[in-house]
Amino acid sequence: MFKSKAFWITAAIVGIVLLLGVSGVNSQIGLDESANEGWGNVEASYQRRADLIPNLVNTVKGYAAHEEGVLTAVTEARASVNDINIDIENATAAQMAQFQEAQQGLSSALSRLLVTVEAYPDLKADQQFLNLQAELAGTENRINIARRDYNSNVKDVNSSVRKFPGMIWAMLSGVDKRSAFEADAGSEDSPTVDFE
Numbered sequence: 001m002f003k004s005k006a007f008w009i010t011a012a013i014v015g016i017v018l019l020l021g022v023s024g025v026n027s028q029i030g031l032d033e034s035a036n037e038g039w040g041n042v043e044a045s046y047q048r049r050a051d052l053i054p055n056l057v058n059t060v061k062g063y064a065a066h067e068e069g070v071l072t073a074v075t076e077a078r079a080s081v082n083d084i085n086i087d088i089e090n091a092t093a094a095q096m097a098q099f100q101e102a103q104q105g106l107s108s109a110l111s112r113l114l115v116t117v118e119a120y121p122d123l124k125a126d127q128q129f130l131n132l133q134a135e136l137a138g139t140e141n142r143i144n145i146a147r148r149d150y151n152s153n154v155k156d157v158n159s160s161v162r163k164f165p166g167m168i169w170a171m172l173s174g175v176d177k178r179s180a181f182e183a184d185a186g187s188e189d190s191p192t193v194d195f196e
Contacts, residue, residue: 005164024166026171027134027166028166035153037153038149045145046081048079049140049143050082054078056110056132056133056136057113057121059128070112071113071171076109077110090177147181161176
């Protein structure tokens with residue numbers, strides 16, 4: 001009777017340990033997949049912006065043909081963004097910085113384009129341009145939200161990977177720390193406003 005009781009106690013302990021292990025590994029995988037989903041949302045938002053740019057450039061081109069330099073800068077910035085491919089599960093901080101720098105270059109080119117538009121009252125009143133401008137503004141908001149959500153998912157993954165017993169489950173499931181988006185260089189400085 002005693003051997004039978006010891007066997008069942010040992011079996012129960014082994015079963016509990018296995019259940020905890022499986023649960024921990026599944027938890028790590030779930031966090032990792034949430035981060036993958038968050039990254040997919042970031043990419044989709046950036047792709048939406050990239051898809052709007054040709055229509056925006058063509059609309060502006062019809063009104064401001066002699067602004068070729070600005071239009072070319074936007075087109076080139078869009079191409080450089082599309083040239084960067086990141087394997088997000090293995091992305092380094094340097095790769096994230098390169099991706100972010102390219103996206104910032106595109107944002108800067110778009111800003112210059114929208115400033116140029118101020119000189120063309122007919123363009124500013126064009127309904128197609130107004131619709132594209134509103135879509136672009138909405139897309140920029142989506143990008144910010146997607147980046148924030150991705151960073152939140154990365155925080156969850158990184159916290160779990162660094163804590164015990166999560167670090168054990170992470171090793172077993174192959175989940176590693178992730179790189180998050182960081183603030184753009186110079187964003188800590190307040191813009192200078194000069195009315196002179």
